[in-house]
Each structure stands twice: as C-alpha cells, then as structure tokens.
C-alpha cells in the first residue's frame with residue numbers, strides 16, 4: 445500500500461481540538477492578571493469575583509449553548525449542580541482538555557487553556573466553602589462569542605479572497621460514520637501566498653454532523669516536503685500536503701508573519717469530511733474553506749508545510765493482548781526548520797507520545813510529551829512564537845508512542861484483543877501532525893541569535 449493511500453485512510457473517528465482563535469480577547473486580558481484570582485485576604489473565593497472569570501477564560505468556549513460540551517457553565521445557576529464534578533475534573537486535570545505533561549518540554553503555547561495550580565486551588569476552595577455566589581456586582585460582563593455563521597478572520601482581513609466549497613452530501617439519519625472525499629478545483633489563476641485559512645461547516649446543521657475536516661492541497665509541483673526524510677522510511681507523503689485540519693472548536697490557521705503556504709494554478713482541494721448520523725437526515729450539507737492571501741507581490745520568507753510524521757511506520761503496530769507497547773520513528777531534517785505545533789494522534793489504547801530532538805552536536809532535548817493521552821481529545825498544542833523549536837539542519841526528530849492494551853487503561857474496550865494498525869478507533873494508529881516552517885540558513889541563524897540574546901538579557 446502506498447503511503448499516500450495510508451495517509452488518506454489514516455484518520456480516526458473522533459477528532460476534537462482546542463480553539464485557536466476564539467475568543468482571543470478573553471485569553472489576553474485574563475492571562476497573567478494574577479491579582480483577579482488571588483484571595484490572600486483569607487476570605488473564601490466567590491463565584492462572582494474569582495470563579496466566573498476562570499470559567500469565562502477556560503471553559504465557556506465549549507460549555508455554552510450551541511457548542512460541544514454537554515452542559516453550559518455560564519451562570520451561577522448553571523454551574524451549581526456541577527460544582528463537585530468540576531472540582532474533581534479540574535483536580536484530575538481532565539478538564540479543560542490539555543493533556544501535555546506540564547513538567548517536561550516546552551510550556552509556552554498560543555492556545556493554552558489549561559488551569560494554573562492557583563486556579564485549581566481556587567476552584568477547590570470555592571467548592572469546599574459551599575459554593576458562595578458572593579456579591580453579584582462583582583460578576584464580570586458576559587462573554588461575547590463570535591457568530592458561527594460569519595468567517596472569524598473577516599474582522600481582521602475582510603471576506604476571504606478565495607472560497608472553495610465541498611460537494612453537497614446528504615447525511616442519513618442513522619448508520620455508520622461516513623468519510624466524504626470530493627475533489628474540487630480551486631480556480632486559482634496565479635500563484636499566491638496564503639496568510640490565513642479557515643474551514644466553516646454550515647450552521648446550524650453542519651455543526652451538528654461534521655466531526656472533522658481535512659483539506660489537502662493537490663497541485664503540480666515536486667519535491668517540496670521531502671525535507672525531513674529518513675533512510676528507512678522515506679515514503680513520506682509528497683507535494684504541498686495538508687492545507688488545514690479542522691475539528692470542533694477550532695476556527696482557522698493564521699501563519700506567523702514570515703511564513704505562509706503557497707497555492708498554485710491548477711490546484712485542487714481534496715476534501716475529507718467525517719460525518720456522523722444524529723437521528724435526523726441532513727440534506728445536501730456543504731463545508732466551506734476560506735483562504736486569505738498576502739498582498740500581491742508580498743512573498744513571506746518561509747514556507748509552512750503541514751506534515752504527518754508517522755510513528756508507526758516501519759515498526760508497524762503490533763500490540764499483544766494485556767500488554768503495553770512502545771513504537772518509535774526517526775526523521776532527519778534536511779533543512780533548518782521551526783516547528784509551529786504538536787498534535788499527536790492515536791486511538792483508544794494510546795497512552796503517551798513524545799517528541800525529542802537530537803541536535804547535530806549530539807545534544808538531546810525533550811520538546812514535548814503528551815503523557816495523559818485521551819483519544820477523544822486530539823488537542824493541537826500550538827507553540828508560542830518565542831518558544832517554537834528552532835532546529836538546525838541535520839537534527840533528528842525522535843517520535844515515541846506508547847500504547848496500553850491492559851485493563852489499567854480506562855479507555856480500553858477489550859484487553860484480550862490483539863491490536864494492529866487500522867482506521868477504526870478499536871484499531872490503532874500513531875502519528876503526529878506538525879506545521880513545519882523551513883528556514884533559509886541565514887534566517888535561521890538570525891532567529892536563533894535573537895532568541896539567545898533575549899535569554900541572556902532576561903536571566
């Protein structure tokens with residue numbers, strides 16, 4: 445089987461990612477404003493003063509009507525019956541969904557919605573104190589959420605320069621999940637650099653039946669993504685590769701100012717829309733892809749390419765009953781690169797996935813480790829610009845995946861089964877999505893020097 449085929453099939457049933465863009469205002473105003481959370485005067489925290497702001501910043505993007513969580517956590521009355529469970533879930537760090545190991549590797553992320561230890565302690569104290577409301581005058585103004593019907597980037601950039609639509613698909617009221625893979629011409633007539641991409645399911649019906657969307661850019665060019673290959677496992681997907689992956693809660697991708705994706709005349713979008721039945725027929729559903737260009741003539745220095753690093757390939761997944769297994773794969777960077785994100789993908793037996801770098805001088809560094817993998821939560825961990833790993837040419841990327849097929853794994857449906865690679869969530873996978881920005885040597889040197897300078901001044 446070719447790798448391309450495998451990749452097309454290599455998509456699991458449930459794919460949920462943390463929102464990237466919505467609502468940035470809340471993130472920026474609340475982050476770092478530690479004083480709002482402090483209760484050093486010894487008084488018990490109240491809902492109005494300390495808890496509501498945390499829920500706004502870290503929970504409501506999903507816990508509000510029309511979003512993906514089972515209950516709304518906007519008002520005191522809505523939160524009250526859930527208080528005990530909230531305490532339990534935040535202390536176990538299963539809510540909000542953020543499963544990266546906080547003790548190793550890079551910890552600066554653009555989309556971090558995890559709770560700090562102080563926030564978790566506040567929530568616990570509040571529940572233990574009998575969930576006091578406090579003075580309603582202290583309540584923060586309710587959040588304003590973006591209208592799902594409009595393009596989220598339209599505030600910044602206006603309407604998209606290019607809209608590509610999937611072909612209509614009717615989702616039956618019941619039955620198995622469907623993967624809809626139409627191929628659609630972009631109609632682009634000249635090469636353009638892309639600064640932002642957004643995928644928009646239809647509202648309200650598409651939002652109810654679309655699990656995730658992959659859009660792959662197919663266009664006539666050669667040898668672009670071949671920059672991180674391995675001797676044994678060189679069968680990587682070629683071409684410009686995946687354009688964007690969308691999953692519930694995610695809006696779009698905005699590239700750093702020095703980077704973008706290139707779209708060429710003759711290009712086509714290969715859609716993969718994962719639909720699931722909801723007990724009601726949904727007729728002729730269409731998903732839209734919006735693309736915003738850099739101004740004509742502006743060429744970002746670097747090209748970002750979304751790549752799938754297959755951890756399982758070569759070793760092939762082969763997990764005996766009642767056993768844990770480790771799978772590893774290596775990729776050598778053929779050019780200097782900046783990694784923009786880390787998004788591991790496994791299924792029900794998935795336990796942990798790690799990315800290490802072995803530098804050409806032999807130094808080794810743990811970059812990221814998801815140590816509490818939850819297969820329902822395919823969180824995309826997006827590195828903050830100042831911390832995105834800058835890796836010289838010749839760096840070896842070491843991907844390691846652990847699967848747990850024992851009864852100790854609470855997500856394991858049947859530890860007596862032998863498990864191999866496959867599409868179904870009861871089969872396994874192990875791969876990682878990474879947006880790789882390949883850099884010119886001089887640009888890489890400059891970025892590295894700038895970082896070192898910052899480090900020495902701040903130390």
Ligand code: HEC
Pocket residue numbers: 461462463498499502503504505506507512513514526529530533534539540541557559693820
């Ligand atoms: C990215 C979306 C998202 C965010 C952010 C999020 N949740 Fe959730 N939450 C969900 C979904 C979906 C479920 C149901 C599936 C599950 O339990 O994983 C859930 C389940 C829960 C449950 C368990 C409900 C039950 O019936 O078992 C609690 C409690 C909870 N969330 C609290 C919170 C709190 C508190 C926060 C913020 C500190 C938060 N969540 C942030 C999406 C989210």
